[in-house]
Amino acid sequence: SALASSRMVPHALAGGVPSRSFGPLVRPTELMNENSDKIKFVDASWHLGGKRSGSQEYTDGPRLPGAVFFDIDGVSDQSTDLPHMLPSPEVFETVVKECGISDDDTVIIYGTEGCFSAPRAWWTFKSFGFSRVAVLDGGLKGWAKAGGELESGPPSTPTPAKEGTLFKASAPKGVVDSAAVLAVAVGSEEGTILDARGAPRFNGEAPEPRPGLKSGHIPNSKNLPFTKLLTDNDVTSFKSPDEIAQVLSEVGLDRDQLAKTPVFCSCGSGVTAAVLSLAIEIAYPEVESSVYDGSFAEWGVPDNNLPVNTKE
DSSP, rough: OOOOOTTTTHHHHHTTTOOOOOSSSHHHHHTTTOOOTTEEEEEEEOOOOGGSSSHHHHHOOOOOOOEEETTTTTSSTTTTSSSOOOOOOHHHHHHHHHTOOOOEEEEEEOOOOOOOOOHHHHHHHHTTTOSEEEEEHHHHHHHHHHTOOOOOOSSSOOOOOTTOOOOOOOOOOOOOOOHHHHHTTTTSSOEEEOOOOOOOHHHHHSSSSSSTTTOOTTTEEOOOOOGEEEEEEEEEOOOOOOHEEEEEEHOOOHHHHHHHSSEEEEEESSSSSHHHHHHHHHHHOOOOOOOEEHHHHHTOOGGGGGOOOOOO
């Protein structure tokens, strides 16, 4: 499994029981019989435009048992104007420690109803080298529907992870900057750029939700709206691996095409791009894809002078 980690071995030898590993997407029923204290639930709910507060809904409940909250806006690079860019490895590992997550835990990330940000947190953990991480398919609603326990009222403060079990973050992997994307956009490097935004924004027929940005898309990119990879009417639940493969093939991407050149996932600000990255891993576990962290929030800034195409 992609979540198996070489770090499991020393723990096993030391007499501790390593937590089991899952694929990148885990169903509520797979977790129902797991009584392991090595499984940590993380609520990573976020909503565009701040109409709902993920942290407030987490605090009020309901939430999964013992869940901690991961704030993708708060745990980010505060030195840039761009929204929720990856933090430094040091900031990330401090947050993991304070959440009470040890390096041999399995982290299960979920979102509340109507929330598509769990894959962004999954990608963040994975990017910094935390390999035993999965997204809960169906999120909070799917868990409740399957008969999973929930808790409400003020959450308890997590006990920080102990010395000797601390996660050490590596330099981020699976992330690309505008220079790498530009090389593919202008055809000087081979690669596939996928854009998770809806067709009207991709075609330049609808404005970006962030004011002051150009409209349109990165040249040489393919439009793959993220909702096509999710089940109808539920953005917390993914289609099956075969259905995802079919959607990818409809935009001209088969396993071989994806495996032979770099795959860059982009969107408005790096959140739904991670939905694409997770979906690709669900369908084709051996295919590596990267997220363009700045996405159109960076690419579309007029002063950046990056090329933008509209509907041909």
